[in-house]
Amino acid sequence: MSTDVAIRFDAVRKEYAGAVAVDDLSLSVRRGELLVLVGPSGCGKSTTLRMANRLVEPSGGRILLGDEDVTDVDPVALRRRIGYVIQNVGLFPHRTVAQNVATVPGLLGWDRRRTRERVDELLTLVGLDPARYAARWPHELSGGERQRVGVARALATDPPVLLMDEPFGAVDPVGRARLQHEFIRLQRDLGTTVMMVTHDIDEAVRMADRVVVLSRGAHVEQLASPLEVVARPASPAVADLVGRGRTARLLALGRLERSDLDDVADAPVAAGAPVRLGSELGDLVSALTETTGAAPDGALPVVDDDGRTVGRASAATVVRALRRLTAQDPEPADRTA
Numbered sequence: 001m002s003t004d005v006a007i008r009f010d011a012v013r014k015e016y017a018g019a020v021a022v023d024d025l026s027l028s029v030r031r032g033e034l035l036v037l038v039g040p041s042g043c044g045k046s047t048t049l050r051m052a053n054r055l056v057e058p059s060g061g062r063i064l065l066g067d068e069d070v071t072d073v074d075p076v077a078l079r080r081r082i083g084y085v086i087q088n089v090g091l092f093p094h095r096t097v098a099q100n101v102a103t104v105p106g107l108l109g110w111d112r113r114r115t116r117e118r119v120d121e122l123l124t125l126v127g128l129d130p131a132r133y134a135a136r137w138p139h140e141l142s143g144g145e146r147q148r149v150g151v152a153r154a155l156a157t158d159p160p161v162l163l164m165d166e167p168f169g170a171v172d173p174v175g176r177a178r179l180q181h182e183f184i185r186l187q188r189d190l191g192t193t194v195m196m197v198t199h200d201i202d203e204a205v206r207m208a209d210r211v212v213v214l215s216r217g218a219h220v221e222q223l224a225s226p227l228e229v230v231a232r233p234a235s236p237a238v239a240d241l242v243g244r245g246r247t248a249r250l251l252a253l254g255r256l257e258r259s260d261l262d263d264v265a266d267a268p269v270a271a272g273a274p275v276r277l278g279s280e281l282g283d284l285v286s287a288l289t290e291t292t293g294a295a296p297d298g299a300l301p302v303v304d305d306d307g308r309t310v311g312r313a314s315a316a317t318v319v320r321a322l323r324r325l326t327a328q329d330p331e332p333a334d335r336t337a
């Protein structure tokens, strides 16, 4: 198998008492990527995830972790190698934060000093000061703090693969956005391969390197970059999922390109601060809204990385960019999946 692939599902099937939950799923998770599974309730997301660490046994097909068939690995040993984070975390209530994080190192027989150093390091990594938090009990933490401890516990032995099932589901929207952001930074720094399940399409497109949209039976409707999924849904089911709020998502995901710009020679530009080529479209909309200047259409100058003016951006620019992103026949370079 390619060394770029961390986990491969090969014609995987799962039946529960004759009812098919996962039907012939083939899917590769690339090494170091954050792959997010999204889809309606009951479509087989959790079952898919739980087959990777053998909390659920497949009825057919193969799941490869690197070069190993997971069914050849002892399930307990497997779960020590794959981190797992679930909603509401499942911290042990009668163990302190430090003891919770030290669970797998304890099972692996690490000595006390190594374990303590690792616990301190991990708590710091997830933004919890060990001096303040190590000795606390789970009930003395907020939901967001518990979630951080759950992530620290899952990362304790630096597993190459992390499975996350609705990991931020129990956290309020503000705390959730912050945790998502911090988690992505952590995941990039550590190079961990992450397979994550969510109901929330916004969470999926905000966090994922690639999004997998599933329908009933874990049927893959689309596997592509967040922008691709939002801009060019591959099926009516995907269109349904991204339909509401699609323009807002496109503004957050899309970037300003040279072909979107108005020509500088055509008209004057407003005196506002220039916008950079490659800016988020949402930031351009904010800049256009906040500028009142000389140009009748409120256009702003656009500069490249060297500070050279390369065009002007107006409301028409935004519309042009949105049309470019959603065009059904994109340039090949636009395709990232």
Ligand SMILES: Nc1ncnc2c1ncn2[C@@H]1O[C@H](COP(=O)(O)OP(=O)(O)OP(=O)(O)O)[C@@H](O)[C@H]1O
Residues within 6 Å of the ligand: 016, 017, 020, 021, 039, 040, 041, 042, 043, 044, 045, 046, 047, 048, 199
């Ligand atoms: N242990 C089980 N026994 C019998 N049926 C099950 C079991 N676990 C899941 N199922 C069924 O398998 C299907 C897929 O369930 P799964 O939990 O994987 O879906 P999901 O996409 O994660 O759903 P949700 O988003 O609601 O958590 C559902 O129809 C569910 O009822």
